[in-house]
Amino acid sequence: MALIQRSPMPGLGLSMGITLTMLSIVVLAPIGALLVQGAGFGLAGLWDTINRPRVWAALSLSFRLSLLAAAFNLFFGILLAWVLVRYRFPGRRLIDAAVDLPFALPTAVAGIALTALYAPNGAFGSLAREIGWKIAYGQWGIFIALVFVGLPFVARTVQPVIEEIDREVEEASATLGASRAYTLRRVIWPMLMPAALTGFALSLARAVGEYGSVIFIAGNIPLKTEIAPLLIVIQLEEFNYNGATAIGLAMLTISFALLLAINLIQIWSRRRIGHV
Amino acid sequence: MTSHPRNEPLMLTTIRMSRHISAQGPKIHDHADGRVTIRDGARTLTGWPVARVIRSAIAILALSVAALGGAPQARAEALLNVSYDPTRELYRDVNAAFAKHWQDQGHPAPRIETSHGGSGSQARSVIEGLKAQVVTLALASDIDRIAQAGKLPADWQASRPHNSSPYTSTIVFLVRKGNPKAIKDWGDLVAEGVEVITPNPKTSGGARWNYLAAWAWAERNGKDPKAFVGDLFRHVPVLDSGARGATTTFAQRGIGDVLLAWENEAYLALKELGADQFDIVVPSVSILAEPPVALVEANIETPEQRALANAYLDFLYTPQGQALAFKHYYRAWDTSAAAPEDVARFPALDLVDIGHFGGWAKAQPEHFGDGGIFDQIYTGK
Numbered sequence: 123m124a125l126i127q128r129s130p131m132p133g134l135g136l137s138m139g140i141t142l143t144m145l146s147i148v149v150l151a152p153i154g155a156l157l158v159q160g161a162g163f164g165l166a167g168l169w170d171t172i173n174r175p176r177v178w179a180a181l182s183l184s185f186r187l188s189l190l191a192a193a194f195n196l197f198f199g200i201l202l203a204w205v206l207v208r209y210r211f212p213g214r215r216l217i218d219a220a221v222d223l224p225f226a227l228p229t230a231v232a233g234i235a236l237t238a239l240y241a242p243n244g245a246f247g248s249l250a251r252e253i254g255w256k257i258a259y260g261q262w263g264i265f266i267a268l269v270f271v272g273l274p275f276v277a278r279t280v281q282p283v284i285e286e287i288d289r290e291v292e293e294a295s296a297t298l299g300a301s302r303a304y305t306l307r308r309v310i311w312p313m314l315m316p317a318a319l320t321g322f323a324l325s326l327a328r329a330v331g332e333y334g335s336v337i338f339i340a341g342n343i344p345l346k347t348e349i350a351p352l353l354i355v356i357q358l359e360e361f362n363y364n365g366a367t368a369i370g371l372a373m374l375t376i377s378f379a380l381l382l383a384i385n386l387i388q389i390w391s392r393r394r395i396g397h398v
Numbered sequence: 399m400t401s402h403p404r405n406e407p408l409m410l411t412t413i414r415m416s417r418h419i420s421a422q423g424p425k426i427h428d429h430a431d432g433r434v435t436i437r438d439g440a441r442t443l444t445g446w447p448v449a450r451v452i453r454s455a456i457a458i459l460a461l462s463v464a465a466l467g468g469a470p471q472a473r474a475e476a477l478l479n480v481s482y483d484p485t486r487e488l489y490r491d492v493n494a495a496f497a498k499h500w501q502d503q504g505h506p507a508p509r510i511e512t513s514h515g516g517s518g519s520q521a522r523s524v525i526e527g528l529k530a531q532v533v534t535l536a537l538a539s540d541i542d543r544i545a546q547a548g549k550l551p552a553d554w555q556a557s558r559p560h561n562s563s564p565y566t567s568t569i570v571f572l573v574r575k576g577n578p579k580a581i582k583d584w585g586d587l588v589a590e591g592v593e594v595i596t597p598n599p600k601t602s603g604g605a606r607w608n609y610l611a612a613w614a615w616a617e618r619n620g621k622d623p624k625a626f627v628g629d630l631f632r633h634v635p636v637l638d639s640g641a642r643g644a645t646t647t648f649a650q651r652g653i654g655d656v657l658l659a660w661e662n663e664a665y666l667a668l669k670e671l672g673a674d675q676f677d678i679v680v681p682s683v684s685i686l687a688e689p690p691v692a693l694v695e696a697n698i699e700t701p702e703q704r705a706l707a708n709a710y711l712d713f714l715y716t717p718q719g720q721a722l723a724f725k726h727y728y729r730a731w732d733t734s735a736a737a738p739e740d741v742a743r744f745p746a747l748d749l750v751d752i753g754h755f756g757g758w759a760k761a762q763p764e765h766f767g768d769g770g771i772f773d774q775i776y777t778g779k
Contacts, residue, residue: 133412133414133420133448134412134420134448135412135414135448174777175777176773176776176777237651238650238651241651241652241653242651242652242653243651243652244651258651259635259636259653337639338643341635341636341637342598342636342637342638342639343634343635343636343637343776344637344773344776344777345776345777352639355601355639356598356600356601357768358518358519358522359516359518359519359600359601360518360600360766360767360768361518361522361543362768365768
């Protein structure tokens with residue numbers, strides 16, 4: 123009837139109390155405040171604020187480029203993690219450490235550095251300009267900044283999974299007659315997919331909310347290169363808290379829908395594969 | 399020591415006996431000090447019920463939150479000046495000069511801090527509770543906002559000379575050395591192939607002055623101001639969020655042919671980035687930008703602090719304070735103590751003031767509000 127347990131962790135009560143309190147203070151309270159502010163504004167007011175060409179343009183730009191950047195990171199992050207785990211080469215540890223740099227660098231610094239590189243008079247920007255390709259102050263610039271801030275997520279979530287995959291699995295697949303592409307598609311990818319999708323979702327979520335680095339490299343021209351977080355800042359500058367809340371809620375709703383969809387895909391893939 | 403009747407309904411209670419050991423079982427006894435005893439098979443165990451542990455955990459958290467939130471009380475001789483972006487260099491000198499001036503009058507050394515940022519967001523911080531005793535912002539409309547929040551009287555601008563603006567500035571053009579696009583006046587900005595750099599009027603106080611100066615020129619020259627300003631902003635390839643960002647885009651990134659800038663920013667760019675790279679072009683018409691100062695009544699705690707804050711703002715109007723403003727490329731009022739060369743460098747030009755636009759209370763919503771004329775440039779309504 124009774125149960126005595128020894129645990130290195132503090133008791134259930136203490137850990138639960140701290141967890142819930144911290145979660146409330148740090149996450150739930152700000153989101154709750156956003157919802158309360160939105161409720162005070164009313165649904166009609168929210169919709170009127172959001173349903174304007176400029177807001178739609180900004181939301182579509184933010185989510186489109188974030189999805190593209192996350193997709194790029196999905197591919198490049200897996201590749202990067204694969205190289206770091208499977209191959210031994212000089213400087214591997216350095217590169218491994220460099221993957222985390224986008225986390226450590228203040229985003230404003232990253233934005234200014236990227237702008238300096240990709241501006242028409244910068245090192246890469248001047249090369250691109252010769253072939254008539256404008257990077258900074260356009261959508262390409264935003265894309266590059268979003269790739270930069272989201273890169274570590276996929277690489278870091280996939281890396282431990284790749285470490286767990288035995289080479290023998292691939293060899294077995296090969297001896298049974300599978301081609302390299304078939305092995306990749308039917309053996310490796312199913313094992314990687316849950317972690318890769320988590321990394322994709324994290325990278326996407328990070329990109330959607332990114333302000334600091336993008337603001338320097340985007341041209342911020344309304345309807346063309348104006349991201350949704352900038353519109354929120356503009357509303358705040360006008361002391362229009364309701365307008366800012368409306369756009370914030372729109373972003374929250376779309377992000378939630380996207381993350382939900384990604385989670386559903388993950389659940390579906392787990393059922394299909396049966397493990398991992 | 400009394401025991402509960404054995405036929406009481408079975409209730410499991412979780413207790414903690416030491417830091418790492420917890421146990422669960424039916425409660426059989428409550429002790430006077432709050433501990434409980436539970437039955438564990440043949441043994442009985444005594445410890446603190448977990449609910450109580452949660453309560454004490456919450457108490458500890460509440461205490462630590464209170465410790466984080468309860469900032470130390472500002473000392474009377476401390477002063478926080480919340481200012482806008484391009485005044486960093488000016489107030490660094492003013493603070494040092496004022497501290498000396500204050501001590502010379504027999505007071506203890508004051509502790510003066512200055513915070514800089516975009517004018518609008520600085521105003522918002524003060525509204526939301528930043529304990530600034532003094533605000534020195536780019537636009538009267540930003541201080542009006544603080545007044546609307548009840549932190550200072552609505553007629554604050556009448557309380558000091560010159561609309562409470564101890565110094566003024568205007569908007570000039572910064573062009574590349576030799577002026578390759580031959581830009582002389584506002585009309586040249588909309589010529590084919592000219593790229594204009596200005597910050598975003600929605601996020602930058604300075605950019606609102608840029609916009610209004612262009613408007614005033616068009617009016618004076620018999621053009622449709624709305625069409626002219628719209629045309630002007632179609633020549634803008636990058637809208638930075640603040641004045642310093644726009645200066646960087648123009649000067650460091652090499653974007654654009656002309657930068658619309660605060661006069662003091664333009665001179666500073668010449669000084670910092672090299673007079674061999676840029677020229678200043680003064681247009682025929684520009685705007686009289688009046689960055690006002692005010693005392694935030696609601697944040698004054700003691701009479702001593704009020705005296706200090708008032709003396710600080712009054713110091714800006716003294717010949718010494720005015721000389722510092724001239725030195726930092728502001729057009730101040732009193733030239734008596736200023737270096738002659740600091741005064742002589744300002745060319746005379748036709749300056750239109752904000753009263754021409756009906757004051758900020760009218761101009762702000764009409765031009766820069768949500769759906770206002772500036773928004774219509776881009777949404778085409």
